[in-house]
Amino acid sequence: MKKTLLFLGMLSSVAYAQDCSKIFISEYVEGWSNNKALEIYNPTSSPVDLSQYFVARYSNGSSSATNANAVQLSGTIAPHDVFVAVLDKRDPNGTGQEAPIWDSLQVRGDGFFSPVYNTSNAFYWNGNDAVLLAKGTLTSTPTASITTATGFAIIDVFGKIGENPANATGSTANNDGAWSTTFPYSTGQGVLVTMDHSMIRKASVKKGVTANPSFFNPLGEWDTIPAVTYVYDQNGNPISGANGPILFGNWFSLGKHDCDCNPLSVGENKMDEVAVYPNPTTDGIVYVKNTQEVKEITVLNALGQNVNRFANNASPVMSVRLGNDKGVYLIRITQNNGTVLTKRVVLK
Incomplete structure (x- = not known):
């Protein structure tokens, strides 16, 4: 499909977007x-x-x-x-x-x-x-x-x-x-x-x-x-x-996008939002911060299969191991009140 095509005209008009204002x-x-x-x-x-x-x-x-x-x-x-x-x-x-x-x-x-x-x-x-x-x-x-x-x-x-x-x-x-x-x-x-x-x-x-x-x-x-x-x-x-x-x-990530433009849930404080880092990771280990209200964490691979499950032992920071294969993983975080947060991480 690598064809050489004739192009006419020059790109000349530029629009300037504000944060979270345009697709x-x-x-x-x-x-x-x-x-x-x-x-x-x-x-x-x-x-x-x-x-x-x-x-x-x-x-x-x-x-x-x-x-x-x-x-x-x-x-x-x-x-x-x-x-x-x-x-x-x-x-x-x-x-x-x-x-x-x-x-x-x-x-x-x-x-x-x-x-x-x-x-x-x-x-x-x-x-x-x-x-x-x-x-x-x-x-x-x-x-x-x-x-x-x-x-x-x-x-x-x-x-x-x-x-x-x-x-x-x-x-x-x-x-x-x-x-x-x-x-x-x-x-x-x-x-x-x-x-x-x-x-x-x-x-x-x-x-x-x-x-x-x-x-x-x-x-x-x-x-x-x-x-x-x-x-x-x-x-x-x-x-x-x-x-x-x-x-x-490996298109498990298509259909949903995590973005800081997304609105917060009612009663959620951005400063206290559960954070996952580093992302991407190279050694298969990520840390989940602000987990005081977290009950358990489940890791799923790109096929939607359960890879690991971790119960919280009252720790504000949890160490979570992903699978062995490079690619996208979903970290499903269940809070004590039943709320479920999903975070996407990449293992390189």
């Missing part, structure tokens, strides 16, 4: 084959009509995009909720470039877009493509610049427009690179994390990026998890099928 991208999925998705979060107290917005893709370092590289969205995001937009490849008989998305991703989709590449290739990104969320209504001319959209304004940018990051060998020749964990993030050094990964916006981020960045540090505002994980048996060994180890789409 933004809360998760980016660049999975194997056609498994591509964006989760869009609404930090406001009012529903948002997505028909006023569009997504555009800047392919292989292009600095411009046309309507053929964009798609108008549809649907509504409820207050403090998310909308999961997925590449529309749902034909189970599709092969090659028409291969279907995995069932585990399809069930998490709220809307499906760009079914025909030659009509709109907006959702066909690879790890080296920048993605734009913008407000505006696209015109009907395929070759027109997206900046001609009525009411055009930048809402969020993932990646760096005009930059084609290298692969692990430092080459951009095959357009198979991705942004990585080592400065300047585009030379293939470090771990390539925008390819075959999901990127989850940190809870501390309260608004989108409304101007093309000088550098795109993928871990600056994002946590990262692999796109797939192995399915394990009760002894922790990968389960194999006729074609080798069985893989599971």
